[in-house]
Amino acid sequence: MKPVRLVQIVGARPQFIKLAPVSRALARHADRVSELIVHTGQHYDPHLSQVFFDQLTIPRAAVNLEVGSGTHGRQTAAMLERIEAYLLAEQPAAVIVYGDTNSTLAGALAAAKLHIPVAHVEAGLRSFNRAMPEELNRVATDHLSDLLLAPTDTALRNLAREGLQARTHLVGDVMYDALLANIATARQRSGILERLSVGSATFGLVTVHRAESTDAAVLGSVLGLLCELAGTVVPLIFPVHPRTRAAIQHSMPEWRAPSALTMIEPLGPLDMLRLTQAAAVVITDSGGLQKEAFMLGRPCVTLRGETEWLETVEAGANTLVGHDLSKAVAAVRHALAHGAQIGQAAARQAGALYGQGQAAERCVASILQLARVS
Secondary structure (H helix, E strand, O other): OOOEEEEEEEOOHHHHHHHHHHHHHHHOOOOOEEEEEEEOOOOOOHHHOHHHHHHOOOOOOOEEOOOOOOOHHHHHHHHHHHHHHHHHHHOOOEEEEEOOOHHHHHHHHHHHHOOOOEEEEOOOOOOOOOOOHHHHHHHHHHHHOOEEEEOOHHHHHHHHHOOOHHHEEEOOOHHHHHHHHHHHHHHHHOOHHHHOOOOOOOOEEEEOOOHHHHOHHHHHHHHHHHHHHHHHOOOEEEEOOHHHHHHHHHHOOOOOOOOOEEEEOOOOHHHHHHHHHHOOEEEEOOHHHHHHHHHOOOOEEEOOOOOOOHHHHHOOOEEEOOOOHHHHHHHHHHHHHHHHHHHHHHHHHHHHHHOOOOHHHHHHHHHHHHOOOO
């Protein structure tokens, strides 16, 4: 029999990480399924795209739609048009989307309108903040999808409240699979600690990229908070997302980072994993990094007022501070003083919360049923 075609749609850095373990699991069924990866081109900077395919040994994308950046409406519309054309040409048995980006929504919407079954990996996350574009993408994608692959019990409950339990499978978190697969490789191959000359030094790792953090009205406050933390609490290493760098250049062209705030280019997945593991504290507005810090036993301070990863807060490993300087300083000091205890507690819980590294296999088993692969 000819293998059944499955299309995976990705376009942003976190999606490439999630794709890798699912792609490996699909490869074990190569006699029955043929995987086609569609890269929308939402993230096109080599630091945010190609390096992930190279280092995580992801198969080459069947097509790059080269959508690039733009407003949400323009970017999503361009993706929708191009994804639809690709799906019409390929006629897959099912489409797989990941997470909460514009690529996720466009892929789910294009497939649903063509009556192609859709599986959503990392379904059910909710921040309950409709001002976040990602929240709108999550909710819409879940209601468009035929199969909802929930990473946690919290996500499962969210979907049940929305009447979607019949479509939902609790599978665990594929990012935990990815971390377990990559951590040893990162230790062996990454030279980031040597390049930055940090060795056994105590430092914090920072990422900032969300629209609510890089908006001109708040960017100065965010940078001021980071400067204060770096100057008075702990030196910080800050891989700067292209969006954030552009926002600084546009809104604050004269601003310069102090010496204790080391700004570097975005990192590939292995370097980022190694740096996160070595950091004394992680300070971020990223959903994915909150979770990776937890999985690695690193305390996290989140520059948001809410999170979709409630279990990290409930475990005492993640503190939400928004852009409040005094809260941030107190949270970082607490993390530095109690990092060992926080890390041990997080590490004990991670496997039970996120699926013991079996999430990708569970996802694929459910996807094969959706696509009616015998």
